[in-house]
Amino acid sequence: MRIDAIDMGMKIAGAIVRPLVYVTLCLPAAIVVVTSFTAGESLRFPPEGFSLRWYQAAITSEPFMNALWSSTRLAFIATVLSLTIGLASSFAIDRFRFRGREAFRTLTLSPLVVPMVVLGLALLQFLSWMQLNQTFTGLLIGHVLITLPYVVRTLTASFVLFDRTLEQAAMNLRAPPWRVLRRITLPLIGPALVSASVFSFVTSFGNITLSVFLGFAGETTLPVQIFTYVEHGYDPILAAVSTIVILVTLIVIAIVEKLVGMETVA
């Protein structure tokens, strides 16, 4: 009887809390999307009328479109580099017992715990000493640094779960090491690779702090562009740009879902 009452109470609480969580999560985005279709001049909810004028403004706005391209290119290259370095690092951490292995693991994960502002400041000084400040390479180094922990964490976790007798079985079936890697190891950690690249891409694409420190006139990322725009204007073009970003993200997730299934990524 008592247990039933508790069960019932939990069920009701769940029924109330769950929609609340979903609404809180989705509402800001929904408001932005709805606002972007306004026909008026100001960023306001509910919007005044319906039009696509702010979308046209966004698409024809050179600063925003340049920034979108910049961000995409940066996130893509950073992800490729991060995945390459991260895969090699995770492999070494998992397979070899070398001196300073724990220190190495901690080092690859450290950008997660160092405050981004500190990292940005440090990189600014370091890169200018390296004569790399105000360059795409400098910005890229920064982004690889902040995406690497996600890649290493995801991949080391998948290596731990990886059954190494499968590799031995492949070797027993006359497969030399590179073939084992290509036919057995990589396909089996494939979902983790996809998941790592999604994390990496999103982290780089959405980063603002580091980009503020390392960006420069010719290389403004989208978050930085939005941020600086807000400082002197506050019109619905921001809502339109944000909606485009949300759309792009959803498309990426849909493609990943189609390719490997979302449950393996999460």
Place this chain on the structure above:
Amino acid sequence: MRDANLKAGPADFGDKRTLSADSHTAIPVVSLRGISKTYGDFTAVENLSLDVRRGELLCLLGPSGCGKTTTLRMVAGFVEPTAGSVFISGRDVTALPPYRRDTGMVFQSYALFPHMTVGANISFGLENIGIPKAERARRVEEMLTLVELTELTHRYPRELSGGQQQRVALARALALRPAVLLLDEPFSNLDAQLRVRLRDELRLLIDRVEITTLFVTHDQEEALMLSDRIVVINCGKIEQIGTPEDIYERPASRFVAEFIGSCSILEGVVSAGIFVSSSGLTLPLNGAAGQTTIVVRPEYIKPATASSGPNRLNGRVASSNYYGAMSRLRVAIEGDALLMECHFPPGTRPAVGDAIEIEIDPAGIRAIPAPPGNA
């Protein structure tokens, strides 16, 4: 190459039948020469030498942690010996990586590739040695016919039962026609009934393809039933090599006697064909005089009848357990205890504390050679 001219039936492995005539003089398929493996202070295998003859099923039997799996892995090339050499078909392969060794292994967990179908799993090794596609397909078909799983070609390993997975693993290992098949506790992941059935099937299949097999198990029943010869290993060393009958009936050490089957072990002294145990029990025994350890298997002890011979002993039942086909009694005599296994008609099984007169078949009394340095 063994596979170049395969004319005979699907399960025929070509050359074995013709070579089996001189199998005892031929080069051993696997030969281990003084191999050792140490991990820091721990010695897993110590100076072990053995030969696997062509076409035989040799079993490495021992308790867990005795070094039998390490030995098997040294043959496959996954573990590098600290000392000694491994020969396969007369060639020193000690320094060769696993993928250059002519072995086919079935892992304890089967290790089927989860992202490949049954057919692709079997085909994988064939691709690696460069067999053309048409020939591969034919060989996969042949292997699946051999293990009677043709209808499962397109299934994934997770869709198969444990027994089916085992057969796929076997087909995958055999597809390359290796010089030696290595089996690492292949039945340990199966339930008891399936284990017995698959054991019979495996023996039939191995006989059919006539492949030399090195088999690792800790299950003595499995070893006795499957093997041509058994190597009993303890603490990284060989205790005894012999046929199942040798091992069971003529154990070379106390460890072998106790590990294989059940038995009574008595310490005592032999003089003039009579063994006298330390607590005064006397038994006939033809053997060298002096300090001796003897083994008596339980099936050589029966309740005495009117026609029984001179080897009668009076004792008291110390424990009495019913096992269905037979009952197991522990009979206390003098200060010793003898184990007997015997069928009693329903209602006649003696209870604990009952007096019992037993007779021992003298053929079942064996002296164990004293361990070296312990006279």
